[in-house]
Amino acid sequence: MxxxxxxxxxxxxxxxxxxxxxxxxxxxxxxxxxPPFAPLEVEIEGRILEIDPEGRTLTVMGTVIKVPESARISTPTNPSISWADVVGYDLPGKPDGFRNGTAIVIGESDGTKVTASDVSLNPEENVALGYITQNSNGVLKLDGMEIVLMPPRSGAASFPRTSRPSTLGCPAIR
Structure with missing residues (x-):
């Protein structure tokens, strides 16, 4: 050997x-x-960091999202707005328009890019997490802090409805 x-x-x-x-x-x-993998449906929710008018893109939580002309774009008060409205929106008290607002984007990712099919924009969103400590007599408190509800829009009730003890199937806290 x-x-x-x-x-x-x-x-x-x-x-x-x-x-x-x-x-x-x-x-x-x-x-x-x-080639990249087959497109997968994605949903991205977060702060709008950038809006590129010429490139028709939004940057949401660091992800660049292509918004084609076929994408449906909406706001809480308008079910259909145009891309021109998104980039040129003059919102009262918000000189940057939708920038720094919240976007919920549904679309597809092929592993290299995200393309939106549905975009929901909200210029202001306030998220509150905690325990409901009171939901009675028209008062809603979260961890002892009173939540002031917006008045109802015409034809729609405010949330939570005060005519029933609970709108979520949970007993009212007394």
């Missing part, structure tokens, strides 16, 4: 390294030619 000398060990090592390098370069070439 032949023993592995230092010279033959170096030769085997070089051959193994060369073979590994060739395999890696071939796999990198194959990976570069592989």
């Amino acid at each position: 032949r023993s592995l000398t230092s010279r033959s060990f170096a030769s085997v090592t070089k051959t193994a390294l060369l073979a590994s390098a060739c395999a890696l370069s071939l796999s990198a070439t194959v990976q570069a030619q592989t």
Whole structure:
């Protein structure tokens, strides 16, 4: 049986390294030619960081989202607005329009880009998390803090409705 000398060990090592390098370069070439995976439905909700009028993109939570002309765009008060409304909206008290507001985007991602099919924009959104500590006599408190409800729009009741003890199927807290 032949023993592995230092010279033959170096030769085997070089051959193994060369073979590994060739395999890696071939796999990198194959990976570069592989198309992205099939589009998956995505939903992204978060702060609008940027609006690019020319590129028709929104940046939401660091993700750049393409908004094609076919995408439905809405706000809490308007079920259908145009891209021109999004980029040129002069909102009272908000000189940056929808920037720094909240977007909920439904669309598809192919692994390299996100394309929106439905965009819901809200210039102001206040999220409150906690325990309901009172929901009676027209008063709603969250962790002891009173939540002041907006008045109802014409034809719609405010939330929660005060004619019933609970609108969520939970007993009212007294």
